[in-house]
Amino acid sequence: MSLLEDFVAYLFSSPTTLLGVVALLLTLFLVSKSFTSQEFRREPPGPRPLPLLGNLLQLDLKRPYKTLCELSKKHGSVFTVYFGTNKVVVLAGYKAVKEALVSNAEEFGDRDIAPIFYDLNEGHGILFANGESWKELRRFAITTLKDFGMGKRLSEEKVLEECHHLIQVIEKHEGKPFDTTRPLNHATSNIISAIVYGSRFEYNDPRFKNMVRRANESIRIVGSAPIQLYNMFPRMVGWIKDRQLILKNLAMTVRDVKELIIHLKETLDPHICRGLVDCFLIRKQKEEDSCVMDTHYNENNLIFTVTNLFSAGTDTTATTLRWGLLLMAKYPHIQDQVQEELSRVIGSRQVQVDDRKNLPYTDAVIHETQRLANIVPMAIPHKTSQDVTFQGFFIKKGTTVLPLLTSVLADESEWESPNSFNPSHFLDKEGKCIRRDAFMPFSAGRRACLGESLARMELFLFFTSLLQHFRFTPPPGVTEDELDLTPAVGFTLNPSPHELCAVSRQ
Structure with missing residues (x-):
């Protein structure tokens, strides 16, 4: 079925949308006029949009970042597309993204919601x-x-403790094929849980398992084609099942978070903070006691700050680790070099963060995994906070801006072999791990990932600990060449469903 047929099916699969369709068609002339009107100021170029649909029929809604990369080859590093009637300015390539997010951080620093x-x-x-x-x-x-202790010794102890639990779970598979998704999600989620709530969860805790499952499910669905259509035409297709499932997941997660917060509030000691929730509750009480007007320390902000940190802290790090293990199984010669370096430098003792400088090849492999995995290809959309002239183009205040991170991480002018897994991207002639300016997996500027230092620590300690203990291989009967590196559809790019074997090296 074509994209147009899919779109028509969504519009007419519910009778309640018919009036909306008629109303929108009545505005067709006004919309068309707004598309074709000429501004006195030069705006970014782009493909000609259709009335109402914009550039919808040119976009792959499952993988829009691919279409946008192709469009950038024709229209340049700053161009305009229309998602339905929504005007979006796309930034492609390292130079454009850096100039916008870093050099013009204030102008491009708002969030498009x-x-x-x-x-x-x-x-x-x-x-x-x-x-x-x-x-x-x-x-x-x-x-x-x-x-x-984010990125410091205190959080290092939490990660190392979780490494021990994760290794025990993987050992139970006894070298037989298993899906890495759940154990890695549980491990990374426990790190942010320990920081937010003050304690970790057992992997078999039903509430914990459901919270992790719902967070990952919602993040995946947010990147689906139906949700892309909903974002373009919210009044017409708000009834779609994917949206209803996301809202159902949200309601159950909010219920669980409220119960956890109530328990922490009942056992709160104003002189001792066990985690971020305690700190928030204490600050909230102080502002209430001081009669602070319009305080930002309220229940809604607490609940959604917790859910934001929980979802972001679980999905991105676990997804990157899944890519890392899959790449090790696909490229065993690279896994050999990582394990040789670990054996030579570390031996059998526990790896620590301070060992990073003495493990340049391993560090380079982790960096290259992040670059090639490209797990947030379009970043989270920005919005201009004011009118801005950027690279000779006028961009109006309130315009949605997509920093195309995938075009930075695969910029042909910045990377020697952008489409290959090549740890040498991060190694100098002496074999030392080097920094590359175009390495932006955490985005940049005002909206850069606030947990970057913690994520970097987790990736290093989890990856090295797992490679110390296990040899990762394809399942029996599957060759390395048959391991698929095509990402699954989602807001973040997970590997396609697969299983690996983790053979003990001890």
Whole structure:
């Protein structure tokens, strides 16, 4: 079925949409006029949009980042596309993305909140918020995470403890094929849980398992074609099943988070913070006692800050680790070099963060995994906070901006072999691990990932600990060449479903 047929099916599969269709068709002339009107100021070029549909029929809604990369070859590093009637400016390539997010951080620093993300957060929390509330909560989160050792020795101990639990779970498979998704999701989720709630969960805890499952399911569905259509035409297709499932997952997660917060509040000691929730509750009480007006420390901001950190802290790191293990199984000669370096430098003792500088090849492999995995190809959309002239083009205040991170991580002018798994991208002639400016898996500027240092620590410690203990191979009867590197559809790019064998090296 063609994309147009899919679109028509979505519009007419429910009788309640017919009036909406008629109303929108009546506005067709006005919409068309707005598309074709000429601005006095030069705006970014792009493919000609259709009335109402925009450039919808040119986009692969399952993998829109691929279409946008192709369009950038024709229209340049700054161009315009229409998602339905929504005007979007796309930034492609390292130079354009860096100039916008870093050199013009203020102008490109607002968050564009698509309808599905407003449904999920209603402007609360950190990821999908703007203004003073976002600024205050981001400052609070960064300060609190640092206080709990984000990227430092205290969080290192939490990660090393979780490595031990993860290794035990994988050992139970006794070298037989298994799906790496659940154990890695549980392990990474427990790190952010320990920091947010003050304690980890057992992997068989039913509430914990359901919270992790729902978070990953919702992140996957948010990247689906039906949700892309909903974001373009929210009044017409709000009834779609994918949206209803996301809202159902949200309701159950909010219920669970509230119960966890109530328990922490009942056992709260104002003089001892066990985690971020305690710090928030104490700050909330102080502002209430001081009669602070319009405080940002309220229940909604607490709930959605927690759910934002839980989802982001689980999915991205676990997804990157899954790619890392899959790549080791697909390229055994690279796995050999990693394990040789680990054996030579570390031996049988536990790897520590301080060992990173003495493991340049392993560090380069982790960096190259992040680059090639490209797990957030379009970043989270930005929005201009004011009118801005950028690279000679006028971009109006409030315009949605997509920093195409995939075009940075595979920029042919920055990487020697952008489409291959090549750890040499991060090694100099002496074999030392080097920094590359175009390495932007965490985005950049005001909206860069606030948990970057923690994620980097987790990736290093989990990856090295697993490679110390196990040899990762394809299942029996599957060759390395048959391991598929095609990403699954989703808001973040997970590997396609697969199993690996983890053979003990001990």
